[in-house]
Amino acid sequence: MYHTHKEIEIAARHTFSIIVDNEAGVLARVIGLFSGRGYNIEHLTVAPVDLQGSESRITVVTTGTPHVIEQIQAQLDRLVPVHKVGDLTASGPHIERELALIKVHCQNEKQQAALRIAEAFRAKIVDSSFESYIFEVTGKTDKIRAFIRLMEDVGLVEAVRTGVAALTRGAQPL
Amino acid sequence: MSGKEYSGAEIIINSLVDLGVEVIFGYPGGAVLPLYDALFEQDKIRHILVRHEQAAVHAAEGYARSTGKPGVVLVTSGPGATNAVTGLTDAMLDSIPVICLTGQVPVHLIGSDAFQEADTVGITRHCTKHNYLVRDVDILSQTIHEAFYVATSGRPGPVVVDVPKDVQIFTSSTVHKGQVKHRSYRPEVKGDINAIREAVKLLSGAKKPIFYTGGGVINSGPAAAQLLREIVQFTGAPITSTLMGLGAYPASDKQFLGMLGMHGTYEANHAMYDCDVMICVGARFDDRVTGRLDAFSPNSKKIHIDIDRSSINKTVRVDVPIVGDVAHVLEDMLKLWKASVLEKGQQSYDDWWVQIEKWRERDCLKYSQSDDVIMPQYALERLQELTKEKDVYFTTEVGQHQMWAAQFLKFEDPNRWMTSGGLGTMGYGFPAAIGVQIAHPNSLVIDVAGEASIQMNIQELGTAIQYGLPVKIFILNNEYMGMVRQWQEMNHGSRYSQSYSDSLPDFIALAKAYGGHGIVVDKPGDVDGAIKEMMETDGLVIVDCRVEKLANCFPMVPSGAAHNEMILPEEEEIREFEGGAALV
Ligand SMILES: Cc1ncc(C[n+]2csc(CCOP(=O)(O)OP(=O)(O)O)c2C)c(N)n1
Numbered sequence: 001m002y003h004t005h006k007e008i009e010i011a012a013r014h015t016f017s018i019i020v021d022n023e024a025g026v027l028a029r030v031i032g033l034f035s036g037r038g039y040n041i042e043h044l045t046v047a048p049v050d051l052q053g054s055e056s057r058i059t060v061v062t063t064g065t066p067h068v069i070e071q072i073q074a075q076l077d078r079l080v081p082v083h084k085v086g087d088l089t090a091s092g093p094h095i096e097r098e099l100a101l102i103k104v105h106c107q108n109e110k111q112q113a114a115l116r117i118a119e120a121f122r123a124k125i126v127d128s129s130f131e132s133y134i135f136e137v138t139g140k141t142d143k144i145r146a147f148i149r150l151m152e153d154v155g156l157v158e159a160v161r162t163g164v165a166a167l168t169r170g171a172q173p174l
Numbered sequence: 175m176s177g178k179e180y181s182g183a184e185i186i187i188n189s190l191v192d193l194g195v196e197v198i199f200g201y202p203g204g205a206v207l208p209l210y211d212a213l214f215e216q217d218k219i220r221h222i223l224v225r226h227e228q229a230a231v232h233a234a235e236g237y238a239r240s241t242g243k244p245g246v247v248l249v250t251s252g253p254g255a256t257n258a259v260t261g262l263t264d265a266m267l268d269s270i271p272v273i274c275l276t277g278q279v280p281v282h283l284i285g286s287d288a289f290q291e292a293d294t295v296g297i298t299r300h301c302t303k304h305n306y307l308v309r310d311v312d313i314l315s316q317t318i319h320e321a322f323y324v325a326t327s328g329r330p331g332p333v334v335v336d337v338p339k340d341v342q343i344f345t346s347s348t349v350h351k352g353q354v355k356h357r358s359y360r361p362e363v364k365g366d367i368n369a370i371r372e373a374v375k376l377l378s379g380a381k382k383p384i385f386y387t388g389g390g391v392i393n394s395g396p397a398a399a400q401l402l403r404e405i406v407q408f409t410g411a412p413i414t415s416t417l418m419g420l421g422a423y424p425a426s427d428k429q430f431l432g433m434l435g436m437h438g439t440y441e442a443n444h445a446m447y448d449c450d451v452m453i454c455v456g457a458r459f460d461d462r463v464t465g466r467l468d469a470f471s472p473n474s475k476k477i478h479i480d481i482d483r484s485s486i487n488k489t490v491r492v493d494v495p496i497v498g499d500v501a502h503v504l505e506d507m508l509k510l511w512k513a514s515v516l517e518k519g520q521q522s523y524d525d526w527w528v529q530i531e532k533w534r535e536r537d538c539l540k541y542s543q544s545d546d547v548i549m550p551q552y553a554l555e556r557l558q559e560l561t562k563e564k565d566v567y568f569t570t571e572v573g574q575h576q577m578w579a580a581q582f583l584k585f586e587d588p589n590r591w592m593t594s595g596g597l598g599t600m601g602y603g604f605p606a607a608i609g610v611q612i613a614h615p616n617s618l619v620i621d622v623a624g625e626a627s628i629q630m631n632i633q634e635l636g637t638a639i640q641y642g643l644p645v646k647i648f649i650l651n652n653e654y655m656g657m658v659r660q661w662q663e664m665n666h667g668s669r670y671s672q673s674y675s676d677s678l679p680d681f682i683a684l685a686k687a688y689g690g691h692g693i694v695v696d697k698p699g700d701v702d703g704a705i706k707e708m709m710e711t712d713g714l715v716i717v718d719c720r721v722e723k724l725a726n727c728f729p730m731v732p733s734g735a736a737h738n739e740m741i742l743p744e745e746e747e748i749r750e751f752e753g754g755a756a757l758v
C-alpha cells in the first residue's frame with residue numbers, strides 16, 4: 001500500500017532582498033547556490049548601497065513552490081558573507097521597480113505612435129536620430145513588458161533592463 | 175603602531191600555534207615553499223607528510239572526528255589544491271571541521287594561466303563552507319582566525335584559505351588577537367524555548383515515540399552525547415542512529431535499535447515507519463534513511479533539532495522545527511520533560527516495546543557461517559568480540575564492508591567511528607585511520623577495508639611507515655567491488671560489468687614492500703588467530719581476509735522502495751524494484 005499524500009504545491013514568483021558583505025566572490029556564491037541547487041533566477045540586480053561601499057544589496061526574483069522558497073531563504077542565510085535575507089513577497093507590501101532602455105527604429109506615422117505610447121508610459125527620450133529613439137522607462141515588470149511589447153509593433157531594435165530593485169513599504173528597513 | 179614585522183608565512187604559523195594547532199597534514203610544492211621554510215624553523219607544529227593531497231584531507235578528517243578539534247591541511251597551488259577537492263567535498267557532506275591552506279601563484283600572476291595556477295576559490299566554492307583568497311598580508315592573521323571560527327562553529331565544515339606565494343613572503347606587523355567577531359556570520363546555539371516546550375508537549379502525549387539521531391550529536395560534543403543518554407533513558411523510548419551518529423548512544427543498551435536506513439535493522443526501520451512521534455536529533459533525513467519520500471513515516475508528528483536551518487524541511491516536512499545546538503536544546507528539553515513528568519506522570523510505552531521486540535525477533539542480521547568459507551559478517555563479529563575491551567577506533571572504506579561494519583561493530587562512545595557517509599568516498603578509511611592514529615598514538619586503530627577501496631589511497635602505506643603508525647588494515651577481500659556487484663545483481667540482471675577486482679596485488683608482499691606486516695586468512699577457524707596476531711604485532715599490519723565472494727548485505731531497502739519494505743537475509747530471492755535501475 002502506498003501513501004501518496006503529496007501536497008500539490010503551486011510555484012509563485014518571489015522577490016528576495018539580500019544584504020551581503022561587498023567582498024570578492026560574493027555574487028558568485030549567491031548565483032552558484034541558485035545554479036547548484038537548481039533554483040531559477042528571473043531577475044538579478046546587485047550594487048553597493050552604503051557610502052563606504054562595504055555592503056551590497058542583491059535583489060533576486062525567482063519562482064518556486066512554498067517549499068522551495070523556504071529552502072532558498074534558508075540556504076541564502078547560511079552563506080557566510082550574507083547579513084540578511086528578506087523574502088519581500090512574503091513579508092508584505094513592497095515597491096518593485098526596474099528601468100529599461102529601449103531602442104526603436106521608426107519613421108513617419110510610426111514615429112508618432114512611438115511618441116504617443118512613450119508619453120502614456122512616461123518614458124523619457126534619452127537619445128534620438130532621424131529614424132530612431134532610445135526611450136528610458138521605469139516601472140514594475142508588467143509595465144516594462146507592456147511597453148516593450150507595444151514597441152515591437154513600432155520597430156523595436158533592442159532593449160536592456162536592469163532587473164528588479166525592491167524595498168518594503170513603511171519606515172522599517174529589511 | 176609599529177610592532178615586530180613578520181613574513182606572511184610566519185604569521186600563518188604563529189596564528190596556527192595561537193589557535194592550538196599541533197599537527198598539519200600536507201604536501202609541499204612551489205607555491206608553499208615559504209610556508210614550508212617557516213615550518214622548518216619551528217618545533218611547535220608537527221607536519222605529517224602524506225603521499226597524496228586527498229589523503230591529507232581525509233587524515234585531517236580522521237583527526238578531527240576522533241578528537242573534536244579541527245584538522246589542518248597544507249597543500250600547494252594547482253594540482254595540490256585540485257587533489258584536495260575530493261577530501262574537501264567529503265568533509266563538507268559530513269560536516270567535519272577542516273582548514274585547508276592552499277598555496278597560490280603570486281598576486282600579479284593570478285588570472286594569467288601561470289604555472290600551477292588553478293582558480294582554487296572558484297573550484298572549491300561549492301565544496302567548502304567558506305573560502306578566502308588572501309591578497310593582503312595585513313589581513314592574513316585575521317583571516318586564519320576567522321577561517322577556524324567558521325570551520326568549527328555552527329554546522330562545522332571545511333574552509334579553504336588560498337594564500338599567494340608573495341603574500342607568504344611580504345611582511346606585516348598586524349597580528350590578530352582574541353575572539354573573532356564576524357560581521358555577518360553568527361550561528362545560533364540556543365533553541366527557541368517555545369518550540370522546545372511544544373516538542374515536549376508532543377512527546378509527553380506520544381504512545382510510540384522514537385529518537386532518530388545523527389552525526390550532529392557527535393559534532394555537538396561529549397555533552398550532547400551525555401545528555402542524549404540521559405534523556406533517552408529518562409523517557410524509556412527507543413532510539414536509532416544514522417551511520418554518522420553511531421556511538422553517540424551505546425550500542426549495547428537495550429533501548430538502542432541499531433542503525434536505520436538502507437542497510438539498517440528491521441526493528442529500526444519499522445519503528446521509524448510506525449512511530450507516532452519522531453524526534454530527529456542532529457540528523458538530516460538523508461535519502462539513505464528515508465527511502466521513498468512519500469512513504470516515509472507517514473503517520474508521525476516530527477520534531478527536528480538541527481543547528482542548520484536549511485536542513486529543516488529540506489526533504490521531509492516537520493511539525494516542530496528547533497534550530498540550535500544539540501547539547502543546548504537537549505539540556506532545555508530534559509528540564510522541561512522532567513517537569514512535565516512530575517506534573518502528568520510518565521507515559522508507558524509497554525505496548526510499543528512489545529511490538530518492537532516482535533520486530534527484533536526477526537533477527538535481521540542473521541547469516542550462516544559454514545566451516546570452509548569466511549562470511550564477512552563473521553569476521554566482523556570476531557573483530558568486535560576480540561577488540562571490545564580495547565581502546566579502539568574504527569574507520570572504513572566504502573562498500574559492503576562499510577555497511578557490515580556499521581551493523582556488526584558495536585560502538586559505546588562517540589568519536590570512535592570514522593566513515594565517509596555523505597560522499598561515500600572509497601579511499602577514505604586508510605588516510606582517516608592515519609589521522610586518528612596521529613591523534614591517539616597508543617590506541618588501536620583499525621581500517622575495515624574492501625580490496626577495491628584500499629587501492630584508492632594505498633600509497634599512504636609510506637606515510638604510516640614513515641611516522642611509525644601502527645594502523646591495522648583489515649581487508650574483507652571478496653574480489654569484487656561488492657556493493658556495485660550487489661546492485662548489478664539486483665537491478666541489472668547479474669551482469670557484473672567491470673565490478674570484478676582483477677589483478678589484485680599480493681597484499682602481504684605489499685605490506686612487506688613498505689616495511690609492514692601482512693597476514694592472510696581464508697579459513698573461518700583461523701580468523702581469531704589472525705585478529706590476535708594483528709593486534710599483537712607492533713606497527714602497520716594488513717590482514718587480507720578472504721571472504722565469501724558473493725555475499726549480499728542485508729537488510730536492504732532497495733532504492734526507490736519505502737523504508738519498511740526491506741529485503742531480509744532469508745528471503746535471498748531478490749525482488750527487482752520497478753525503476754530501481756534508474757535510482758541511486
Ligand atoms: C571514489 C569512489 N568511486 C566509486 C565509488 C562507487 N562504489 C561504491 S562501493 C564500490 C565498491 C567497493 O568495493 P570494495 O572496496 O571491494 O568493497 P566491498 O563492497 O566489496 O566491500 C564502488 C566502486 C565510490 N563510492 N567512491
Ligand SMILES: [Mg+2]
Pocket residue numbers: 573624625626650651652653654655656
Ligand atoms: Mg570488495
